[in-house]
Amino acid sequence: MSKYDREYQRAWYQENREKVCEQRREIYRAKRKLLVKARLESQGNRCAICGTVAPGERGWHFDHDARCCKYRDVRRRCGGCERGILCSLCNVAIGMLQEDAQVMRAAADYIETWARE
Numbered sequence: 001m002s003k004y005d006r007e008y009q010r011a012w013y014q015e016n017r018e019k020v021c022e023q024r025r026e027i028y029r030a031k032r033k034l035l036v037k038a039r040l041e042s043q044g045n046r047c048a049i050c051g052t053v054a055p056g057e058r059g060w061h062f063d064h065d066a067r068c069c070k071y072r073d074v075r076r077r078c079g080g081c082e083r084g085i086l087c088s089l090c091n092v093a094i095g096m097l098q099e100d101a102q103v104m105r106a107a108a109d110y111i112e113t114w115a116r117e
Contacts, residue, residue: 032062035062036060036062036085039062039082039084039085040060040085043084043085047085047086047087047090048063048083048084048085048086048090049086049087049090049093049094050087050089050090052087054087055087055088056087056088056089057088058088059088060085060086060087061085061086061087061088061091062082062084062085063082063083063084063085063086063091063094064081064082064083065081065083065099066099067099068081
């Protein structure tokens with residue numbers, strides 16, 4: 001059986017599946033880390049919304065339009081729906097407000113209405 005034989009390749013893959021999958025995950029993580037770093041640098045190393053330089057406990061988040069791609073897994077998204085890098089708090093906030101700009105404006109108006117001077 002030659003190493004170019006399909007049966008050999010299938011058998012080898014089955015024997016080394018965990019190793020292959022871990023290598024692919026490592027490659028994916030390295031690429032994603034570089035992509036986040038480049039985008040973050042283009043934003044002045046700050047959150048795209050609040051401008052903080054501290055990402056929070058969960059790190060930086062690559063914001064995307066959830067309505068664009070049906071996949072939750074970032075490896076399967078189209079890439080065209082990615083918007084910017086956010087800190088943990090801003091990422092959670094826009095998610096809780098359902099990524100609806102009108103609701104976000106209403107929330108800002110509400111806060112301003114009740115702001116104490």
